[in-house]
Amino acid sequence: MSSWGALLRRGHLGTEADRATFRTLHTALLASPPLRQGLNPASAERSLKHLRTLLGAPAVAMTDTTRLLAWEGGRAHHSRQPAVIAAATLGHGRTTVVDGADIACDEPSCVVRHAIVAPLDIEEKVVGTLQVFTDQASAGLVRATNEVARWVSGQLELAELDASRTRLMEAEVRALRAQISPHFIYNSLTAIASFTRTDPERARELLLDLAEFTRYSFRKHGEFTTLAEELRSIEAYLVIEKARFGDRLTVTLRVAPEVLPVVVPFLCLQPIVENAVRHGLERKPGDGEITILAQDADRECVVTIEDNGVGEDPERLRQVLGGDPSSDSVGLANVDERLRATFGDDYGLVIETAQGAGTKVTVRLPKFRPGVHA
Incomplete structure (x- = not known):
């Protein structure tokens, strides 16, 4: 099967506009996986290099509500500014363009003269900012920054949904443990107690089965297991129930x-x-x-x-x-x-x-x- 790169070289994607659209979608696709991990320094660092490519800017930054998460594009002497200039956008939730003293530097060769600060929000709550540092904040670049920030917000919302789903499933497992375990453990101990005098060896084996069952049922890690592990726990459960019945x-x-x-x-x-x-x-x-x-x-x-x-x-x-x-x-x-x-x-x-x-x-x-x- 031909690669996308080969298709591009052979012109299979039509006009230059078609190819530009493909490159944009491909770059966005590369930025998506880290953003689906939520808003944190690691995801910001991994996604920003692709977001900078999308925006064609000298430098970009991402913040949460209190700090700089990552900076991309050199010109690190500006990296102290994002946490400060984010304040206005975090407060009113609108994109702002910053210039003048707020982003000034002492580097004569530095091209950065403006910063565009766009909000990142999850469920209408501002959780951070995407910032573009550039020589000229044209209307087109401001619109592009807004659109990219909205797309990033969408990826962060999906990450939050994934996290909420995981929390919900963990809560459901905890509820299931609370519902099952007291009933079964009470019956198990009653059955084991009936053998302690008449058949101590069987009582010992049943206690080991109960230990296996509780080890599995109360384990703390992992949303998933193998069928073999699940069936092993079921076997331990049924051995005890057979002793009772x-x-x-x-x-x-x-x-x-x-x-x-x-x-x-x-x-x-x-x-x-x-x-x-x-x-x-x-x-x-x-x-x-x-x-x-x-x-x-x-x-x-x-x-x-x-x-x-x-x-x-x-x-x-x-x-x-x-x-x-x-x-x-x-x-x-x-x-x-x-x-x-x-x-x-x-x-x-x-x-x-x-x-x-x-x-x-x-x-x-x-x-x-x-x-x-x-």
Whole structure:
């Protein structure tokens, strides 16, 4: 496949105006990734060299509300001025042109005579400035600086949305831990206590399983994990539940080795399994069965979690997935939302159930998704 550079050399992009448009878009594309990391010294330094190219200015600077973040273009004797001349724009939120004593210097050869200071804002709040230092602040350059500043603001807003999404998902995981853990730990300790005198070795092994479960559930780092790690925690959980249920509970777990490295949102399957036990089997007289299958499906992994419990009214289930706060179902809405937020709406939970007929939950997971790493 021909590179864009080769296409440009062969004239495939048409007129000079077409080629200039391409160069502008390409330069903006280079500036975008660092800006998507938010407003900080590192992102400002990495993006400014491309923004200076866009504006064709001798020097450019970026500030937050209190300090210079980065300077690009030499003429470092002016780099003490951006934090000072930003004050007016930070105050009223409009672009200003500064000249005279505010940007004066003692260098006879310096071409800088004006500075254009444009606001950077996120959700209508000024968070910094983009500054262009130039010999002549023409109307065209002022307009160009305004437009570039608006584009930079858009990238910073996207960065803030990404950060907000991450904070939200972290809060949802914390809420999920708070909802699951007390119930399970209480039942676990009760089951382990029943073996301390009659079967101390089994009590010790169950304590190790509980330690494995809590180690995983309360880990502090990482929005994502592997399917192998998630299933290992589920196995520890089910060993303890089998001790509590005794012969009443049968567990079948079949996993294709190819899907073990698949990356999944942290705690995306464990709540489904706990929901099957807590709401499907605890209320069911007689024996209970849980079957967990993880299958290779070309570019996807398909996980099914099925129980033969009491089932659920489909209408009630729709309310649960809609986030009904009165529901005590463990985390199904939480899991559904996080799957959709991570992989898209095509990857939410698919639940088949009816009262008295058990429940089957299907989770489809892409084997690879850019930006999703354990």
